[in-house]
Amino acid sequence: MWFNEIAVSENPGEEELILFVRNVRSFLGHVLEDNNSFGFLWEDDPKLHELALTTFRHDIAEGAGLILDEVIPQIPNTQLIAHGLSGRPLNFKFRVIVSIDSKWERLTGQLSIREWFKKMVDAIDAVLDSIINAAGGAGGIIKEFKDSLSALA
Numbered sequence: 001m002w003f004n005e006i007a008v009s010e011n012p013g014e015e016e017l018i019l020f021v022r023n024v025r026s027f028l029g030h031v032l033e034d035n036n037s038f039g040f041l042w043e044d045d046p047k048l049h050e051l052a053l054t055t056f057r058h059d060i061a062e063g064a065g066l067i068l069d070e071v072i073p074q075i076p077n078t079q080l081i082a083h084g085l086s087g088r089p090l091n092f093k094f095r096v097i098v099s100i101d102s103k104w105e106r107l108t109g110q111l112s113i114r115e116w117f118k119k120m121v122d123a124i125d126a127v128l129d130s131i132i133n134a135a136g137g138a139g140g141i142i143k144e145f146k147d148s149l150s151a152l153a
Helices: 014-033 035-042 047-060 063-074 077-082 087-106 110-134 140-152
Strands: none
Touching: 014 035, 014 047, 014 063, 014 087, 014 110, 014 140, 035 047, 035 110, 035 140, 047 063, 047 140, 063 110, 063 140, 077 110, 087 110, 110 140
């Protein structure tokens, strides 16, 4: 669904990393907008949902959340290789994400959605953490926002 495009290339690199970051933002936006599926995130504090939406729109989909897209092309190739962000290692990570992503259509019940969400976040972290580390911390706001949502699950 959200990540199918990233696993097309057998030798992914910079372009796929940028696409991945964009897909992460798209995924997070969907989680915030799909209250029928992800309403459990806000069940203890419904007002938190509006704050999350506002934060996403102004700080993740825009503003500081876009810095990582700009920094990825500047990451030295040695750092990409050291963090498994190119070629076969990246292809493997992407394929894991797509495998979990593809299960979305077959989910039933809130508990399954909660479990699926946690697996997606873990799989996203395997790439996002590496990109942020290789980029010297740029884009940390995206990870921290995602981690905050995950903590609510």
